[in-house]
Amino acid sequence: MLGVEGGQSWALEHRDLLRAFAALPGEQRSVVVLIGVEDFSYLQAARVLGVPIGTVMSRLSRGRERLRHYLSGDVNRDQRGRNVELKRVK
Amino acid sequence: MTPPGRPIERDDLHARLDGQLPRDRIEDVDSYLTAHLEVEAEFSEYAAQREALRLAFAVQASEPIPARLRIASILQERQRRRYRQLAQIAAAVSLLVLGGIGGWAVRDLASPLGSLPPGAVARMVTADAIAAHRTFSVEARHPVEVDAGQEAHLVQWLSKRLGRQLVVPDLKAAGFRLMGGRLLPAEDRPAAQFMYQNGSGDRLTLYLRDGVGGETALRYDEEGGVGAFYWSDQGFGYAIAAKADRDLLLRIAELVYQQTSPNGAGAKIPPAPRKPS
Numbered sequence: 001m002l003g004v005e006g007g008q009s010w011a012l013e014h015r016d017l018l019r020a021f022a023a024l025p026g027e028q029r030s031v032v033v034l035i036g037v038e039d040f041s042y043l044q045a046a047r048v049l050g051v052p053i054g055t056v057m058s059r060l061s062r063g064r065e066r067l068r069h070y071l072s073g074d075v076n077r078d079q080r081g082r083n084v085e086l087k088r089v090k
Numbered sequence: 091m092t093p094p095g096r097p098i099e100r101d102d103l104h105a106r107l108d109g110q111l112p113r114d115r116i117e118d119v120d121s122y123l124t125a126h127l128e129v130e131a132e133f134s135e136y137a138a139q140r141e142a143l144r145l146a147f148a149v150q151a152s153e154p155i156p157a158r159l160r161i162a163s164i165l166q167e168r169q170r171r172r173y174r175q176l177a178q179i180a181a182a183v184s185l186l187v188l189g190g191i192g193g194w195a196v197r198d199l200a201s202p203l204g205s206l207p208p209g210a211v212a213r214m215v216t217a218d219a220i221a222a223h224r225t226f227s228v229e230a231r232h233p234v235e236v237d238a239g240q241e242a243h244l245v246q247w248l249s250k251r252l253g254r255q256l257v258v259p260d261l262k263a264a265g266f267r268l269m270g271g272r273l274l275p276a277e278d279r280p281a282a283q284f285m286y287q288n289g290s291g292d293r294l295t296l297y298l299r300d301g302v303g304g305e306t307a308l309r310y311d312e313e314g315g316v317g318a319f320y321w322s323d324q325g326f327g328y329a330i331a332a333k334a335d336r337d338l339l340l341r342i343a344e345l346v347y348q349q350t351s352p353n354g355a356g357a358k359i360p361p362a363p364r365k366p367s
Contacts, residue, residue, distance in 0.1 A: 008348055017139075017142055017143065017146050017315075018210075018213050018214070019217060019359060020215065021143065021146075022213075022214055022217035022218060022221070023221075024275060026275050032143070033143075035108055036108070036140045036143055037143055037144050038145070041110055042108075042110055044103070045148070051156050057101045057104065060104055061100055061101070061104060064104070064136045064139065064140075067139055068132075068136065078300075
């Protein structure tokens with residue numbers, strides 16, 4: 001079990017995480033939850049949301065990237081810092 | 091099958107993280123990660139983020155979580171969960187495919203919120219309600235899309251968009267008059283916001299959305315000076331938000347509950363208020 005200090009810090013992280021998560025655009029939030037938390041396959045998520053699988057992938061990628069920047073307190077870096085060697089499937 | 095030597099793309103890396111990469115591709119992706127430490131570090135962060143979200147949604151804060159988790163350890167955990175949940179997912183998806191049959195139940199399943207634990211849903215909807223309050227309550231010229239002068243139209247429009255007949259609570263007993271309302275985006279379906287104002291110009295908002303699961307106890311949350319009470323009743327989520335003290339908000343929550351609950355005017359606000367967890 002956690003000590004008191006650890007418990008508090010985890011509760012705070014929890015809160016920060018959910019807050020950052022709530023600040024994501026809704027379409028990215030849905031994809032991040034369905035795939036990352038609910039274990040939907042990409043295809044299932046695409047069906048449930050009624051969008052092509054490529055859209056699911058790009059929303060997932062953008063959502064995770066954005067969440068990472070929110071959590072590191074660097075909200076303005078969303079669109080840069082991408083590795084140019086990696087080509088995205090649209 | 092995937093031809094060998096195809097360049098590694100970001101989608102492959104996410105698929106590796108989510109355990110959805112074809113088996114014959116795993117080795118290539120892992121070699122790529124070993125050779126590109128910066129990318130490996132980035133995806134380790136996603137792995138940690140993913141696991142932290144799972145914990146946050148499961149509301150299981152009983153174990154410490156390492157600050158950074160490696161992709162490998164996440165994948166093992168994932169694999170175990172995956173098999174357990176496959177049957178469940180298959181059932182959900184086949185229902186979705188059935189489409190129109192039993193529309194309402196399918197709607198709820200189709201909602202990203204429908205299958206989440208109530209505590210997590212409450213937190214998300216409350217956060218949305220507070221964000222919406224902060225955004226629109228400061229608007230001098232356009233606080234609402236449709237004003238109270240067209241209340242019948244407002245109610246008809248928002249009821250249609252939210253998929254159930256809405257009641258606009260009368261809050262005059264607490265000194266607040268309806269200003270109007272607006273439609274807002276939420277996950278996969280719209281939400282509605284009604285705005286009220288009292289004689290001193292203080293504003294409060296009622297946020298409504300469908301598809302939040304059964305009933306949730308009243309809970310209070312506060313962010314940046316905006317307090318909110320949230321509860322859900324018959325799959326419909328309600329949040330009252332304002333820069334006001336908790337007692338006033340509670341009184342208003344009770345007024346709203348009495349006017350929207352099928353239990354009617356005699357109803358007491360259901361469960362006792364809880365401290366934010």
